[in-house]
Amino acid sequence: MSNIVAIVGRPNVGKSTLFNRLLERREAIVDSTAGVTRDRHYGKSDWNGVDFTVIDTGGYDVNNDDVFQGEISKQVQLAVDEATSIIFMLNVEEGLTDTDYEIYEMLRRSNKPVYIVVNKVDSSKEELAATEFYQLGIEKYYTLSSATGSGTGDLLDDIVKDFPTTEYKDPFEGLPKITIAGRPNVGKSTMTNALLDADRNIVTDVAGTTRDSIQTLYNKFGHEFVLVDTAGMRRKSKVSEDLEFYSVMRSIRSIEFSDVVVIMVDATLGWESQDMNIFGLAQKNRKGIVIVVNKWDLVENKQTNTTRDFEKSIRDKIGQFSDIPILFVSALTKQRILKVVETAMVVYEDRKKKIKTSKLNEVMLPIFEGTPPPANKGKYIKVKYCVQLPTPSPQFVFFCNLPQYVKEPYKRFTENQLRKEFGFTGVPIEVYFRQK
Ligand code: GDP
Numbered sequence: 001m002s003n004i005v006a007i008v009g010r011p012n013v014g015k016s017t018l019f020n021r022l023l024e025r026r027e028a029i030v031d032s033t034a035g036v037t038r039d040r041h042y043g044k045s046d047w048n049g050v051d052f053t054v055i056d057t058g059g060y061d062v063n064n065d066d067v068f069q070g071e072i073s074k075q076v077q078l079a080v081d082e083a084t085s086i087i088f089m090l091n092v093e094e095g096l097t098d099t100d101y102e103i104y105e106m107l108r109r110s111n112k113p114v115y116i117v118v119n120k121v122d123s124s125k126e127e128l129a130a131t132e133f134y135q136l137g138i139e140k141y142y143t144l145s146s147a148t149g150s151g152t153g154d155l156l157d158d159i160v161k162d163f164p165t166t167e168y169k170d171p172f173e174g175l176p177k178i179t180i181a182g183r184p185n186v187g188k189s190t191m192t193n194a195l196l197d198a199d200r201n202i203v204t205d206v207a208g209t210t211r212d213s214i215q216t217l218y219n220k221f222g223h224e225f226v227l228v229d230t231a232g233m234r235r236k237s238k239v240s241e242d243l244e245f246y247s248v249m250r251s252i253r254s255i256e257f258s259d260v261v262v263i264m265v266d267a268t269l270g271w272e273s274q275d276m277n278i279f280g281l282a283q284k285n286r287k288g289i290v291i292v293v294n295k296w297d298l299v300e301n302k303q304t305n306t307t308r309d310f311e312k313s314i315r316d317k318i319g320q321f322s323d324i325p326i327l328f329v330s331a332l333t334k335q336r337i338l339k340v341v342e343t344a345m346v347v348y349e350d351r352k353k354k355i356k357t358s359k360l361n362e363v364m365l366p367i368f369e370g371t372p373p374p375a376n377k378g379k380y381i382k383v384k385y386c387v388q389l390p391t392p393s394p395q396f397v398f399f400c401n402l403p404q405y406v407k408e409p410y411k412r413f414t415e416n417q418l419r420k421e422f423g424f425t426g427v428p429i430e431v432y433f434r435q436k
Helices: 015-029 065-069 071-082 098-108 124-136 152-162 188-195 202-206 244-256 273-284 304-318 337-352 357-370 408-422
Strands: 003-009 042-047 050-056 085-091 114-119 177-182 214-220 223-229 260-266 288-294 326-328 383-388 395-400 430-435
Touching: 003 015, 003 071, 003 098, 015 042, 015 050, 015 085, 015 114, 015 152, 042 152, 042 273, 050 152, 050 244, 071 098, 085 098, 085 152, 098 114, 098 124, 114 124, 114 152, 177 188, 177 244, 177 273, 188 260, 188 288, 188 337, 223 337, 244 273, 260 273, 260 337, 273 288, 273 304, 288 304, 288 337, 304 326, 326 337, 357 383, 357 395, 357 408, 395 408, 408 430
Parallel strands: 003 050, 003 085, 085 114, 177 223, 177 260, 260 288, 288 326, 395 430
Antiparallel strands: 042 050, 214 223, 383 395
C-alpha cells in the first residue's frame, strides 16, 4: 500500500506550489494519459524509485487565521490520521505566527514523522531569517526556494528514507477487494450494512482501528470478496462529515487498496463535482469502476425514460470510456443490491483479464490495417505487433515505426476497439504506442 505524504500549513505559505512541483515531475513521465481528471488535491509522485501519494490539504484553505480552531485544525487532524508522513510548511516572508505554533503542537503529538519546510528562501538573507523557526523548538528544518525549486531533493531523500519498511501482509491476498465510495450521506453505510448481515455488530468490529483500512470478508450469493473501507465510513466521524475534503481524504486510502470502486451517487442530487473527484481518484489509480445511483426509491413518477435520462446525464459528464456499468438501487429497501455485487465481480474479472498475445495480434493488426493512424507529413504509420503488459489493470503496448505521430484520438479509437473486441467493462485501459 502506498505511503501518503500530506502537506499542511497555514493558508498561502506555498503548499500548492510544492504539491504541483512534486506531481509535475511525475505526470510528465508517467501520467501522460490525456483527459485524466485533474484532482488538484491529490496525486502520485515518486522519488528514487519509491512511489508515494501526496495530499495537499491547502486545496480547501480558508483565507483567515482566525478560523484556526475550526477548519485548519480539522484539516491538520485529518492529515495526521490519514498520512504516513507530514510536511509542515512555513513561510519565511511571514515569519512565525501563533497558528504555526498551534499546528506544530498538533503534529508533535501525532507521533508521525514531521518534516518542517521553510518556503520562499531564495537568498542568504532569507536563510538567516529562517533561523527564527528554531523557536518552535525544532532541531531541523528544510528550506525551499519557490523561485528555483531548489531544496526539494534533500527533503524527499529524507522522507522516502523514513518510510516504514515493514511489509504489509494482506490477510485476504488474492480475493477481490471492493470499496464503496461516495459523498457523505449518499448511503454507503446503509449499503455496507445491507450487504453484511444486519445483525453483525459492525461497530464493535471497527473500534480501535482508527487509521487502517478495515477489511471485511464477505461470502454470499456465491461470491467471495472483501469489502474495504476507511475508519469512519460505518460509524460517523467525530469531525463534521459534510465537507468534500473529508470524503475525498477518506476515500483515498480505501480506493488505493481496492480492485473495484463502487461509486455511490444520490439519486435526489445527481452527479456533481464531488462524485467526479472520486471518479477521478478511481480512474487515476486504474481501478475497476461501478456507478451506483442510490435512493432510487425516492424518485417519484418514474417513467421508462427516467433511468435512461439519468444514466445519460452521468455518461455525458464522465465522457471518456463509455462502458462503465451504472446501476439504480435502493440500499434502504435492498432493491438490486445483489446486482451491485454481481456487477463488481464482472468488473473485477475484466480488470484481471489477460489477452493472449497471439489472439491480440490476430484481432488488432487487421483493424490497424483497415483504419491506420493518419499519416503525418507524408509518413505512414504501421503497427507491427502488440502485447498486453502483465500489470494489475489492462495496459497494452502497440509497436510501430513512428509512435510519436500517433495522436490522442487514435489512441482512443484503439482503446474503443479493445473494449469492443475483448470487453473490459468498467475498467480503465492504458494504450501505449512504442518504437519497436
Ligand atoms: P453514508 O454517509 O454515505 O454512509 O450514508 P448513510 O448510509 O448514513 O445514509 C444517509 C441517509 O440516507 C440515512 O438516513 C439513510 O437511511 C438514507 N438512505 C440510505 N440509502 C437510502 C436509500 O436507498 N433510500 C432512501 N430513501 N434513503 C436512504
